[in-house]
Amino acid sequence: MNRFDKVINRKNTNSVKWDFSKNIFGEDEVLPMWVADMDFQAPDEIIDVLHSRIDHGIFGYTMSGTSMEKAIQEWVKNRHSWDINPKIITYSPGIVTAISLAIEAFTSEQDKVVVQSPVYYPFFEIAKKHNREVLYNHLHLSNDFRYDINFTDLEEKLSDPQTKLFILCNPHNPSGRVWSEEELTKIGNLCVKHNVLILSDDIHSDLLLFNSKYTPIASINEKLANQTITFIAPSKTFNLAGLQASVALITNDSLKRKYNEVKQRFGLMMINTLGQEAMEAAYTYGEKWLNELIEYLEGNVIIVEEYIKTYLSNIKVMRPESTYLIWLDARALNKTDDELKDLLLKKGKLALEPGSKFGENGAGFLRMNIACSKTTIKDGLGRLVTALKEV
Ligand SMILES: Cc1ncc(COP(=O)(O)O)c(C=O)c1O
Known part of the structure; x- marks a missing residue:
């Protein structure tokens, strides 16, 4: 069976x-x-690691070290051909929390945030709860019943001087669309041109069906790496959502410093012990x-x-x-x-x-x-x- x-x-x-x-x-x-x-x-490998951690019986404060960094680095390299420097890794509880922290760190009240609807609803709900204005770049349904991007409308929204953030969902929830390198390059170039920071939520990127090809937008070139924060997690991939542990990959040092300052402000410097154990086991043994x-x-x-x-x-x-x-x-x-x-x-x-x-x-x-x-x-x-x- x-x-x-x-x-x-x-x-x-x-x-x-x-x-x-x-x-x-x-x-x-x-x-x-x-x-x-x-x-x-x-x-089973994740469940076994959790069992032995629980059997140890002491659940004091924990931090992630080099073995976790290596597990993440190798996972991203082997699965997605993205060679990252471990120094770009920072941890967050869930990705929704991470996006909320980034909105807090990189925008002010009344700034505008662009999303591509229909899309995972916390993107716009959280931005609104921060009193940011949401601009919707409606995805277009093509004749072959796939979503594609209206780039003219996207540029109009990104060029608004109040627009500070663009939240990308790659792969896209709810449609499952995996954006092509060409589409991502176009999005990225527009964001660079109008100085809009990209939050790329790549939580679904391990679950690629029917041989589709996923490209992390930050892996395309240095310019885009410096303009992007990428969020990944083992939570969707391995069914660990309740353990609330995720990763933000931030190449740009000054963005990383600012993000970590906000994490510190909210007392979120650590992830939960079991979430951390499960994440390392997932990226090490889950393939x-x-x-x-x-x-x-x-x-x-x-x-x-x-x-x-x-x-x-x-x-x-x-x-x-x-x-x-x-x-x-x-x-x-x-x-x-x-x-x-x-x-x-x-x-x-x-x-x-x-x-x-x-x-x-x-x-x-x-x-x-x-x-x-x-x-x-x-x-x-x-x-x-x-x-x-x-x-
Ligand atoms: C695109 C996307 N981002 C984030 C999440 C939730 O992430 P987390 O549970 O880590 O906050 C989901 C859950 O469905 C999702 O689809």
């Missing part, structure tokens, strides 16, 4: 996904295929497990595509080039997001993310998390059909 076929009961683990449906959706007993964590156990995961996820994508084509032909599936989230276009059903959500929850007993959460141009779309066993995928697809077939 494939290890990812195992169905593990996650209820009563304080799981946001499995134990809080009532609080979040107002419905109990729905199948949760929304928030981005996986229903798979982390690799084989990850390759198997990717193969399993590709299989799940194909199941979703075929099932929807057969039973819900008025819904379009955007094939993800990365990660385990599938963006479904349900606009042909002519339902509002609230109506869709209601049908899914009440009729289908299924919880998906409504597209409008990712920005107004996400309306009519749904995001489905397929990081679960094939049994669960088929259950979810059955519920989707029950909810939407007569619409």
Whole structure:
């Protein structure tokens, strides 16, 4: 049996996904295929390292040293052909926290921040909570049903003298699009031209499907390296999100100093001991497990595509080039997001993310998390059909 076929009961683990449906959706007993964590156990090597750390029984303050730096450096080099100097590494709890710290460090109230919607909603929600104005560079849906970038609009927004930050999602959540080197170079050159700092959230970059090619924007050339802060983490890749440990890669010394000053101001210089142990184990031993995961996820994508084509032909599936989230276009059903959500929850007993959460141009779309066993995928697809077939 494939290890990812195992169905593990996650209820009563304080799981946001499995134990809080009532609080979040107002419905109990729905199948949760929304928030981005996986229903798979982390690799045994990580669990073993955590076990032995726990067995030691002393959980005093910890710091990361050269073995962690080496693990990160080799991971980035082997998986993404990016040769980094370990001195550019700095740690943060989660990436959402890290982005919030960067907004605090590099912008002032009323400055503007550019995002490419539809996009992972904390990008704009957090910027707004800091009282920064958000400018939306709406992604464009091409004829072959992929997102691409409206560069004229992007330049207009970057050239606003109040624009200080551009938050890039590479690969892109919710669509799974992996931006090409050519697209990234164009984005980067515009940011350099208008002196806008790039925050590149690359949390999904290890989960590359169907042989897609990912390029870290900061790896393209020195100019872009100096203009960018790149965020990576083992949390999506190895299902460690609850351990809250991530990495910011900052080549530019003065940016790094400023970022670390803000971290210090908020007392965030250390990451949690277990998160740190898990991160080093993930980057050291995780490769084989990850390759198997990717193969399993590709299989799940194909199941979703075929099932929807057969039973819900008025819904379009955007094939993800990365990660385990599938963006479904349900606009042909002519339902509002609230109506869709209601049908899914009440009729289908299924919880998906409504597209409008990712920005107004996400309306009519749904995001489905397929990081679960094939049994669960088929259950979810059955519920989707029950909810939407007569619409
Ligand atoms: C693009 C992106 N960034 C960040 C996160 C969350 O990161 P963290 O849990 O480290 O804050 C997610 C989670 O789905 C995500 O999709």
